[in-house]
Amino acid sequence: MNCYRHQSIPAVGLCKTCFKAVCPECAADVGNGLACKGACEEKVLELNEMWDRSAKIYGVGKHKSRIPSSGVLLWLLLSCAFWFVFGYNYYRSDEIDYGTLAMAIVFTAGLGIAYFSARRTGLKC
Ligand SMILES: [Zn+2]
Numbered sequence: 223m224n225c226y227r228h229q230s231i232p233a234v235g236l237c238k239t240c241f242k243a244v245c246p247e248c249a250a251d252v253g254n255g256l257a258c259k260g261a262c263e264e265k266v267l268e269l270n271e272m273w274d275r276s277a278k279i280y281g282v283g284k285h286k287s288r289i290p291s292s293g294v295l296l297w298l299l300l301s302c303a304f305w306f307v308f309g310y311n312y313y314r315s316d317e318i319d320y321g322t323l324a325m326a327i328v329f330t331a332g333l334g335i336a337y338f339s340a341r342r343t344g345l346k347c
């Protein structure tokens with residue numbers, strides 16, 4: 223296979239985004255692949271960054287971890303805070319603060335949903 227721009231020069235590889243054959247003169251090394259110099263270079267770098275980010279989001283590869291996702295932790299923290307405020311108000315005034323109670327229930331429900339959806343999809347965000 224020869225370079226798509228220089229028909230007489232053998233290609234060294236394929237561009238990562240447009241899959242055209244490129245010769246050493248036309249190829250730009252982007253770390254884990256080749257790109258058309260000037261044309262696809264930027265796109266490949268963007269793609270690499272996107273893959274890296276989605277790897278982080280989906281918790282795969284080197285980013286895999288057993289730590290609960292920050293979303294679940296946030297819900298946990300908020301529900302705890304509202305349950306605490308509710309308990310504290312109830313203890314002090316002996317009256318049920320329905321506003322805080324409702325918030326506490328909402329955040330606890332959110333925690334449950336976040337936890338189970340995180341477990342189902344393995345999503346880490
Ligand atoms: Zn290209």
Ligand SMILES: [Zn+2]
Nearest residue numbers: 225228245248
């Ligand atoms: Zn070329």
